Amino acid sequence: MRLKDKVAIVTGGGSGFGEGIAKRFAQEGARVIVNDINVDGGERVAREIGGGGGQAKFVKADVAKDADWGTLVKATLDTYGKLDIVINNAGTTHRNQPILNVTEEQFDRVYAVNVKSLFWSARHCIPVFRKQGGGVFITIASTAGVRPRPGLTWYNGSKGAAILASRSMAVELAPDKIRVNVINPVAGETPLLAEFMGGADTPEMRAKFIASVPFGRLSRPEDVANAALYLASDEANFITGACIEVDGGRCV
Numbered sequence: 189m190r191l192k193d194k195v196a197i198v199t200g201g202g203s204g205f206g207e208g209i210a211k212r213f214a215q216e217g218a219r220v221i222v223n224d225i226n227v228d229g230g231e232r233v234a235r236e237i238g239g240g241g242g243q244a245k246f247v248k249a250d251v252a253k254d255a256d257w258g259t260l261v262k263a264t265l266d267t268y269g270k271l272d273i274v275i276n277n278a279g280t281t282h283r284n285q286p287i288l289n290v291t292e293e294q295f296d297r298v299y300a301v302n303v304k305s306l307f308w309s310a311r312h313c314i315p316v317f318r319k320q321g322g323g324v325f326i327t328i329a330s331t332a333g334v335r336p337r338p339g340l341t342w343y344n345g346s347k348g349a350a351i352l353a354s355r356s357m358a359v360e361l362a363p364d365k366i367r368v369n370v371i372n373p374v375a376g377e378t379p380l381l382a383e384f385m386g387g388a389d390t391p392e393m394r395a396k397f398i399a400s401v402p403f404g405r406l407s408r409p410e411d412v413a414n415a416a417l418y419l420a421s422d423e424a425n426f427i428t429g430a431c432i433e434v435d436g437g438r439c440v
Contacts (some may be wrong), residue, residue: 189216189217190216190217190417190421190422190423191213191216191217191218191417191420191421192216192217192218192224194203194213194218194219194272194273194420195218195219195220195221195264195268195269195270195271195273195418196210196213196218196219196220196272196273196274196275196420197220197221197223197260197264197271197276197313198213198220198221198222198223198277199211199223199224199249199251199274199276199277199278199305199309200222200223200251200279200328201206201220201223201230201233201240201277201377202221202222202224202226202228202229202230202231202232202233202246202273202278203224203229203378203407203408204222204277204376204377204378204380205277205328205373205376205378205412205413206222206277206328207229207409208408208409208412208413209235209328209408209409209412209413209416209417210233210237210244211233211236211237211240211276211389211413212220212325212405212413212414212416212417213273213413213416213417214237214240214242214244215242215430216417216421217326218232218273218420219243219244219267219268219374220237220242220243220244221244221245221246221247221260221263221264222234222237222244222245222246222247222266222286223246223247223248223249223251223260223267223278223433224246224248224271225248225249225250226317227246227248228433230247230248231246233246234246237355237398244282245259245263245267247259247263247264247427248278248422250341251276251278251301251305251308252297252304252308253308254308254311255306256278257309257311258310258312258314258357260312260403261312261313261316261364266273267282267367270316270320271313271316271317271320271323272307272320272323272324273323273324273325273326273329273420274313274323274324274325274326274392275300275326275416275420276305276306276309276325276326276327276328276350277284277328277330278305278327278378279295279301279302279330279382280298280302280345280385281298281340281380282294282295282298282340282342282383283383283386283387284337284339284340284383284384284385284386284387285339285386286339287339287341288341290342291342293393294342295342296343298343298346299346299349301343301362301427302343302347302349303346303348303349303350303353304411306350306354306357309325310325310357313325313343314361314364314366315386317361317364317366318364318366319412321365322364322365322366322367322422323365323366323367324366324367324368324369324419324420325342325357325366325367325368325369326332326368326370326371326416326419326420327350327351327354327369327370327371328344328362328370328371328373328374328412328416329347329351329354329370329371329372330347330372330374330429331372331373331374331375331433331435331438332344332347332348333347333348333349333350333351333439334348334351334423334431334433334439335374335438335439337384339386341383345349350370351372351404352369352395354368354369354370354429355368355370355429355431358429359427359429362428367419367424367425367427367428368428368429369419369424369427369428369429369430369431370430370431370432370433371412371415371416371430371431371432371435372431372432372434372435372439373407373411373412373435374401374406374407374433374434374435374436374438375406375407375410376406376408376409377407377408377409378409381406384397385397387401393408399407400438401431401435401437401438401440402435402436402437402438403436403437404435404436407434407435407436412434413433415434419432430440432439
């Protein structure tokens, strides 16, 4: 088991990429804190992990809030006694639409969830990692931060910020044996897909998105989970500041 005895927080773990990561990590021996603001989804994932013989606990928290991160980290330490891996996966978007149609409220929420969450994650988890002698952050960003699509400008910008902030963290935290890496998935089977497409997940819109991916399909949770597993494992103990595009060739 590649993550035996490791403890991992997976934000946004109640669906999509986060669900895939949480379940894959549990299969590889990790004890998982499944975080989400969606109680039904988070509890379901934790329950399914337990039913499959793994260890998981659901903790509700909004990753855009300082106090919620305090609750999340405390619950992790109280439950499992340590923290080895933090998967900053939770994300949101505004609908695919003309740039001037996005409201300030939508903009603020996108940057709070996609960028400020990294600030709070760092504030609460770095001290724990330093005390333990190391740890791993993985940011689930997006190909949107590398090869942006029109209609998603502010979302694209938030993912670009998440990528650069994560890589800067990697350089600054290397002396503490804290690794920070990034995964950039192409659009995939997640609850955000319809919003990326402008609000309607139609066969025509799917065909348009798939046509932009050389491999001819959207990303799947298991694609992202397998990349995260490698970066979280000791096999990647000399890798930090890397960005892995899980995109079927979209960014080539």
